[in-house]
Amino acid sequence: MESFAGSLVDVHAHFVTPWYVEAAEAGGHRRPDGMAGWPSWSPEEHLRLMDAHGIEQSILSISSPGVWFGDRSSAVALSRRVNDYAARLVADHHDRFRFFASVPLPAVDEAIAEAARALDELDAAGAVALTNTGGSYLSDPLVAPYLDELDRRGAVMFVHPTSPLDWASTTLGFPRPMVEFFADTTRVLSAMLMSGEVTRRTGLQIIVPHCGASLPLLVDRLRLFAALLPSADGPEDIDKGLERLWFDLAGTPMPTQAEALISQVGTGRLLYGSDYCWTPPRLVSSQIAGLDAGWRAQTHGPWRDLVGTNAAALLAGPATG
Secondary structure, three states, X not given: OOOOOOOEXXXXXXXXXXXXHHHHHHOOOOOHXXXXXXXXOOHHHHHHHHHHHXXXXXXXXXXXXXXXXXXXXXXXHHHHHHHHHHHXXXXXXOOOEEEEEOOOOOOHHHHHHHHHHHHHHOOOOEEEEEOEEOOEXXXXXXXXXXXXXXXXXXXEXXXXXXXXXXXXXXXXXXXXXXXXXXXHHHHXXXXXXXXXXXXXXXXXXXXXXXXXXXXXXXXXXXXXXXXXXXXXXXXHHHHHHHHHOEEEOOOOOXXXXXXXXXXXXXXXXXEEOOOOOOOOHHHHHHHHHHHHHHOOHHHHOOHHHHHHHHHHHHHOOHHHO
């Protein structure tokens, strides 16, 4: 592997398998989230990408549309198969891969059981959760027992966007990842910040994808409405919640979005994310080149060293949160 100034931990990395694609297509996702088709992926292709860019380790997860296609027992079975496969892959490449476990939300009891199995028996690095599953958002009281269990464990939860239920009336013909993914991430994290759920759960470590989506630009607006709405916590609690979140740099963070995020939360909880295999290798390369060229190293320090240190702190365990 080529020598790099700082090795990266990729917290936003995806895998797909033929049998997962078959299950998703059977569940109605032949054009997942409006994209033309499914990406190709193999462990060997992923390792080549990692070696080319100094990515020491990737934490793998299933992206949208996840494992819930409307049937509880099928979602439980698919979650177990996904997680068992990921655990075997990690065993084969223990120094290069880890994984975030998939769970069959909104089936909360089953999700708690599968998270416990994955964390206790399969050594998962945490769990992945879609912004909503079947219209049930992470901010929904229905999901609270699951989040409370992750909080009790001091676990990491990687949040990944998906399509909202009403996407047909809002996408205007574009693939949902273009705008709707940012909207859904911003929607659910705003709700969790406004309600104080992020601040209250002091053990749960939440990774927000795509450089915070639209949160960096809406923080002042959240503070305003936190002061206006009697049901919301105060503006100072918005800031306390933001201080608890982690943010990956997947997407196109330079030259605009990363600086907007840093202006609100600083650099102490920034992480690297490639979004491979849904982001093809040429775009992963261009995004890393953008970080290399546009990052304000004199102000923020070298970005590779920074995100590497932050990832080590996050993944060290609850005592560092």
